[in-house]
Amino acid sequence: MSFSQPVRAAAGNPVVRPINAAEHLAFVRAQRSVSFLQTPAWGRVKTEWRSESLGWFDGRRLVGAGLVLHRPVPRLDRFTLAYLPEGPVIDWSGEIGVWLDPLAAYLKEHGAFAIRLGPPVVTDTWSAAQVKEGIAAPDIRRLTDLPGQWGDPVGAQVTGRLSGGGWLPQSPEGGFGVGHPQFKYEIPLTGRTEDDVLRGMNQQWRRNIKKAARARVEVAVGEVTLGEDLKAFHDLYVHTAERDRFTPRPLRYFETMFAEMRAEDPERIKLYLARHQGDLVAAAVLIRVGAHAWYSYGASATEKREVRGSNACQWAMIRDSLAAGCDVYDLRGITPTLDADDAHVGLVQFKVGTGGQAVRYVGEWDLPLRPMIYRAFDLYMRRRAR
Template identity: 45%
Template sequence: MTALLVPPASPASPASRASGASRQEPRAEDALVLAPVTAEAYRAFLASHEGTDLEAAFLQCPSWADVKEGWRSLLLGWGPDPRAGRLTGVALVLLRQLPGTRKYFAYLPEGPVVDWAEPDVDRWLDPLVEHLRAEGAFAVRIGPSPAYRRWDAALLKSAGHPGRRLGDVLASEVDPLGAAVGERLRARGWQRCGDDAQGGDGDAQPRHVFRVPLAGRSTEDLWSGLSQEWRRNVRRARKEGVEVVVGSAADLPEFYRLLRITEERDGFRLGRSLAYYERQFAALNAEEPGRMKLYLARHQGEVLAAHTMITVGRRAWYQTGASADHRREVRPSNALQWHMLLDAHASGADVYDMRGVPSTLDPGERAYGLLRWKLGTGGQVVETLGEWEKALSGTTNRTLYRAFQAYLNRR
């Protein structure tokens, strides 16, 4: 594939970066190139940006391509010389073929990993779109990393009310960068998924997540940040003799058995197989040992709950939780989460991401219970920018895009 060359923006002062002010003409030696890169160069870039705004989510690690069956993958990099490993941004692209065609839907889960503070987003996105068009893509979906709004747990604990949703409550913080990126994407023809006015079909990744800040906090700070109910439940689990251990791949069938019980009890279906979790566990830990861990809560010799955690750089995610229907009074899930929170803190993580929460604040809705449970850890609900799509120009591509949306809805 031919590398694509686009002019970059020249260096600017913080004030001009924030305002998107005009810049000097770029120098030829600063030209930004997009090209395929090796997994080694890609990982080296991620490792060199741990703890920065360019730190990637686990969904943008090369190993994630090995988890997703039925998708073809590309590893791309931007920079002055990406083929030589001189990179300023990277992207894992998943390509899903539309049945009966040679065309693909291109998906960058929680990516690309670029400097979203750069006002000139065209220098990243234009070459990406053209590269994927050449690969046969008829549409592209991206997941920009900036946050949009945040609500502190203390604010939401008393905000429950019939019919109320997160958007009805004044946010604790609105991120100006997130708002600016959304405006820039919309002005360039990108459509926010799930926006009925735009015709989107909804995000594949959760738009609202729950995050517990860890940086600069002691274990005593984390404990005092828990609600009284959470502290009581953690103490109860300890008193009842609940033991938390780190499992292995051999314990995944037990985790999956509990997950099916949880799905039946709570009325949801993830649609994932045991093979999916086995593949995920193997792929992520092959990339970096200990990247994905399985935590088990045992009581009287029986596993009552099992949760998975993924760590990349200075971020940790609680990904999937499962628990039994019986002996819930010994609070195995609270014991697990507290143990995982402490492990994430001890590993040097800056944030513990508990992943998706519903947008409802209606205590009468079943989903509200999940939000209420996570609020007890004392973190924040964060509304991300969500996912954005663009159907590539051309009548055929737009027709295929509509057909693909119908295909996804049927599945």
């Protein structure tokens, strides 16, 4: 499911100009759902980028908004890559040129050599049953090999118009890479009860939730303002990173994230801590904007894995998302692999166990505004990735 669309613009082309954080936040709050990556607070979290809020105006009426993150070109600081992660928040269902052309003109005038954006628009959806069948089938290697997926006509239209307008697709075939993932796993919540969501999970997930309850795993929302709970989460997160071989973010990053996002909305971000007999066995970060909830970061202990603290954390966050009236619980990125021999398929299988559906979004696209500088930047990034 794509994020809900903002109010439609009138027949005239909207005008792009800067807006302040208060105007931007008011627009976000008026929408059913907006990515947390398109909130003013996110610009303050990403301290290595310069951020600005832009608005699309139909006369005096604000009809669209976007958070732009600017990254300078090495040795050419007056030029920037202008990045709108999972945005902008505009009406993607019509003629997108009336929205994107004034954005390109404004950003080029203010020193951008290229725009990168990720339309919050779905192209394809696969049910949990389809994904399970694909993993079991020896001739199926990727989600896109599965027959019978549901295709969104708006997604197909946006993809075609971006391609025809000179935009270049950036989403990696493997699903992960620079930017944000094109393939995600989501649990629809609209009109569902806790029992209904539980019934949609596979037997292993239901069994693990029951195991955690029988073991008396206790899940509580942390008091991050005290610092102790956030430090406990980070220690466990670093332990998880060492075990699973990924690079952890520093504690300061999470301190900034919680401070900025809570200042914007006290309910925006929460820390869940699962304890067994006083021992922290799992922890997770939940973010919510409007009717969309995201499982953002997680950590788990190597000891006491049999008490299933991670499942207990997930179930607590899903239940709270239901109680908050959310339309979707977003488990974030997956790769499109269904190959049983691929190391990434384990993550897909874990998320498929929740029920829900695999979703492909339009992905991230670049529009070069100064082609020579863009080519130099692209070469620089390719060399860094080696």
